[in-house]
Amino acid sequence: MDSKTILKNYYSRLAKESFIKSLMWGLLIGFSMLLISAAVCWFVAFKGIWLCIVLFAVATAGATPILYYKVFKPTVKKTAKRTDALGLEERLLTMTELEGDNSYIAKRQKEDALAALKKVSSKLIKFAIPVHLIVTLAIVAVFGTGMTTAAALREVEEEVKPQYSISYRIQGSGSIQGEVSQEVEEGESTIPVMAMPDEHWVFVGWSDGYADPYRLDTEISDDIEVYALFEEMDQPENLDEDPNDNDGEGEGELGEGEGNPFQLPDEKPGDENEDEKEGGGAYEDKNQIIDGETYYGDSNFDNAYDDAMDDLSGDNDMSDDLKGIIQDYYDTIAK
Numbered sequence: 630m631d632s633k634t635i636l637k638n639y640y641s642r643l644a645k646e647s648f649i650k651s652l653m654w655g656l657l658i659g660f661s662m663l664l665i666s667a668a669v670c671w672f673v674a675f676k677g678i679w680l681c682i683v684l685f686a687v688a689t690a691g692a693t694p695i696l697y698y699k700v701f702k703p704t705v706k707k708t709a710k711r712t713d714a715l716g717l718e719e720r721l722l723t724m725t726e727l728e729g730d731n732s733y734i735a736k737r738q739k740e741d742a743l744a745a746l747k748k749v750s751s752k753l754i755k756f757a758i759p760v761h762l763i764v765t766l767a768i769v770a771v772f773g774t775g776m777t778t779a780a781a782l783r784e785v786e787e788e789v790k791p792q793y794s795i796s797y798r799i800q801g802s803g804s805i806q807g808e809v810s811q812e813v814e815e816g817e818s819t820i821p822v823m824a825m826p827d828e829h830w831v832f833v834g835w836s837d838g839y840a841d842p843y844r845l846d847t848e849i850s851d852d853i854e855v856y857a858l859f860e861e862m863d864q865p866e867n868l869d870e871d872p873n874d875n876d877g878e879g880e881g882e883l884g885e886g887e888g889n890p891f892q893l894p895d896e897k898p899g900d901e902n903e904d905e906k907e908g909g910g911a912y913e914d915k916n917q918i919i920d921g922e923t924y925y926g927d928s929n930f931d932n933a934y935d936d937a938m939d940d941l942s943g944d945n946d947m948s949d950d951l952k953g954i955i956q957d958y959y960d961t962i963a964k
Contacts, residue, residue, distance in 0.1 A: 632725040635743065636708045638751040643703040643711055646756045651697035653758070657766045659689030664773035671780040678781045685773075715749045717742070791815045794852045797844070800836070801859025802827040806954050818847040823954040824857035825961055833858050842958060843951070934959050 633640070663685040670677060703711075709721035720742040727735040795811040807822030824842040826832045834840045836856040846853060937959055941952045 632709065632721075632728050633705050635724075635746070636705060636712065636721065639712045639754060640703060640705070640708045642751045642754045643708055646754075646758075647701035647703055648697055649756065650701045650758065650762070651693050653762055653766055654696050655689045655691075655693030657762070657769055658692045659685045660766070660769040660773035662688040664769060664776050667773065667776040667780045671776065671783060674783070676784050678777065678784055681777055681780070711754060712746070712749070715753050717745050717749065720745050793849050794854075795819050795846065795849070796854040797822050798854065798856045799859070800856040802830045802861070803832065803857060803859040805857055806957075813846075813849045815850060816848055819845060819849065821845040821951060823951075823958065824859075825954075825958055826859050828961070829862050829864065830859045831862055831962065833860050843955065 663681055666681040666684050667678070669675070670681060705725055706722065709725045710719075712721050713719045720738070724739050724742040727738060792812050792814050795813055797805050797807075797809045799805060803824060803826040805822050805824055808820050809822065811819050813819050822844050824832045824835075824844070832842045835844065836858060839855075842857075937955070941947065941955060944952075
């Protein structure tokens with residue numbers, strides 16, 4: 630009877646231990662692949678959590694048999710050595726080394742080893758699993774499954790995240806620079822738009838009460854449909870018409886002088902002294918009326934324009950495209 634047959638039960642015991650070690654190392658490699666792949670999917674928002682699971686399974690299934698047959702598989706000598714640790718004082722190891730020797734001494738040594746082996750059971754061999762392997766596997770497994778769960782939840786959240794329709798419309802005569810129809814996910818912001826009035830029209834606000842022509846809606850939580858409201862500006866009367874020209878009726882009945890109510894004064898109302906003006910609506914070469922009361926021409930507009938350009942040049946957070954839109958807006962309302 631050879632040594633392998635004699636140590637069969639003990640060999641099987643050690644083979645189980647070796648398989649457990651191989652499996653644990655294989656799982657360690659698999660969970661490491663799971664952790665790395667799940668982290669990549671989470672950071673780049675890749676919707677492929679299934680790929681992480683496949684990598685985990687392939688790494689574990691591939692590494693386990695390789696480690697068993699190349700690293701941990703027991704041999705007859707290893708089995709004899711582990712069995713001798715039960716108190717056999719290297720009897721079995723010596724027996725394996727003398728296998729094939731038919732001398733009297735070798736036979737007596739074998740008989741002594743077999744007699745000693747009957748006193749110990751294979752179950753007395755305890756599985757020797759390194760503590761550091763158990764701790765490392767537990768840590769990597771927790772982080773790997775946690776990262777995979779986070780990536781999966783993000784993928785599900787992105788799939789079910791609602792989108793809202795944003796519409797910007799026009800009431801009056803003008804235009805909107807930017808995307809007038811947008812689809813925005815919940816909690817996100819829209820692409821900015823700018824309301825631009827046509828000539829002789831003025832922007833007065835948005836239909837929801839927002840007054841600034843530049844509009845950026847943030848933290849979207851519902852559909853939005855708003856109108857940019859434009860009103861036509863009051864135009865000065867044509868003073869080139871002669872009030873004395875009354876289609877010929879009563880021609881010559883009233884002469885020039887103080888008694889003629891249709892006689893135009895020598896000076897235009899715009900030539901009056903500044904102290905005699907009565908507010909908005911007064912005639913000027915560059916007359917602009919915003920609200921029917923406030924004069925918005927000459928130096929008033931120039932000062933406002935200069936202030937706006939200074940603000941734009943000093944605003945480092947605003948994009949060049951948006952600055953161009955605002956400048957175009959002021960150029961449009963200039964007269």
